Amino acid sequence: MIIYGSKGSHLRTAPLAGTSCPACNTPEAMKASVYARYAHVYWIPLFPFSKAAMAQCDHCQQAWEEKSLPTQLQPVVRELKKSTRFPLWTWAGVAVFAVIMASGAIAGRFHERDSKGWLTAPHAGDIYTIHSPGDSTKYSLLKVLSAKGNTVEVVANEYEIDDRSPLSELNSPEKYSKESESLTVLDLQIMHNKGQLTDVDRPGK
Ligand SMILES: [Zn+2]
Structure with missing residues (x-):
C-alpha cells in the first residue's frame, strides 16, 4: 500500500505593517501567517503545490481565513504570501527521485557498455x-x-x-x-x- 496525500506546514508569521484591525481598529496589531501545502508519499514531502494565509489581531484575537479576509487587508497579505518561498525541504521527494533516475541511467549505460564488449568476446x-x-x-x-x-x-x-x-x-x-x-x-x-x-x-x- 502506498500512503500519500497532502499536508500543510507553517512557513512564517509576520506583522502587517501599516494596517489596523478591521474588528477593534487597533493600529499595528495585525499579523498574518503563511502555510504551504505539499504532496507527500510515506510522509516524505514530494513537492509543494499551494500557499494559504490567515490573519489575526494580537489585540482582540479576531482571526480571518484567507477567503474571508477584509478587503483592506488583502493587498498586504497577498504581498506576504508572494514573498514567502517554499522551503527546499518541501521538494525533498523530487530530489530523491531525480537521484534515483540519474543512478538508473548510469547503471543502464554501464550495462550497455558491458553488453557490447560481451558481444565481441x-x-x-x-x-x-x-x-x-x-x-x-x-x-x-x-x-x-x-x-x-x-x-x-x-x-x-x-x-x-x-x-x-x-x-x-x-x-x-x-x-x-x-x-x-x-x-x-x-x-x-x-x-x-x-x-x-x-x-x-x-x-x-
Ligand atoms: Zn482586533
Missing part, C-alpha cells in the same frame, strides 16, 4: 535476447554453449514471449533446443546492428 553461458524487428513483438533467447576464436556454438530457446526481457521466464534448460548451431562473432554483430539481437546477459555479472 563471447563466453560460454552468455545469453542473447533475440527478436525479429517488424515481424512481431515476440522475444526469445539464444544461449552460448561454447566460444572458440570467432565461432560460437549456440542453442535457440524454443519459446518466444511478448517481453523485451524474456530472460527470467525463458531461461530454463528444458526450454532450449537440443540442436546447436554455429555463428560467427561477425554474425552476432550484424544481428545486433539490425536490431535482431537486442541484449546480452552474462549470468553472474
Whole structure:
C-alpha cells in the first residue's frame, strides 16, 4: 500500500505593517501567517503545490481565513504570501527521485557498455535476447554453449514471449533446443546492428 496525500506546514508569521484591525481598529496589531501545502508519499514531502494565509489581531484575537479576509487587508497579505518561498525541504521527494533516475541511467549505460564488449568476446553461458524487428513483438533467447576464436556454438530457446526481457521466464534448460548451431562473432554483430539481437546477459555479472 502506498500512503500519500497532502499536508500543510507553517512557513512564517509576520506583522502587517501599516494596517489596523478591521474588528477593534487597533493600529499595528495585525499579523498574518503563511502555510504551504505539499504532496507527500510515506510522509516524505514530494513537492509543494499551494500557499494559504490567515490573519489575526494580537489585540482582540479576531482571526480571518484567507477567503474571508477584509478587503483592506488583502493587498498586504497577498504581498506576504508572494514573498514567502517554499522551503527546499518541501521538494525533498523530487530530489530523491531525480537521484534515483540519474543512478538508473548510469547503471543502464554501464550495462550497455558491458553488453557490447560481451558481444565481441563471447563466453560460454552468455545469453542473447533475440527478436525479429517488424515481424512481431515476440522475444526469445539464444544461449552460448561454447566460444572458440570467432565461432560460437549456440542453442535457440524454443519459446518466444511478448517481453523485451524474456530472460527470467525463458531461461530454463528444458526450454532450449537440443540442436546447436554455429555463428560467427561477425554474425552476432550484424544481428545486433539490425536490431535482431537486442541484449546480452552474462549470468553472474
Ligand atoms: Zn482586533
